[in-house]
Amino acid sequence: MPIRDSLLLRLAAALPVLAIFAAGPAMAAANVSAAQAEAKEIAKSMGNCTPAKVEVLRYTMGREGATTFKVGCTEDKDAFVVVQCRSRICTLLR
DSSP: HHHHHHHHHHHHHHHHHHHHHHHHHHHHHHEEEEEHHHHHHHHHHHOOOOOEEEEEEEEEETTEEEEEEEEEEESSSSEEEEEEETTTEEEOOO
């Protein structure tokens, strides 16, 4: 019986950690979605680009995670700007 109780205690201790790992991709998707709105705003205000299509070029996770977006412009079919966002602070790269 003591081995079974020990196993149950270990399992109960591991469940919150497993829940955090499972929520990771969902939380990352929410951060990218919020950063897309910021990237569109930067493209419009600093890049003189009316945003159309937004693509994720690069996404890095971690303490200093960053997302790089390619924001297409409606003025010209081939025109785009590149915006990098770090924790919802975005800068125009090109």
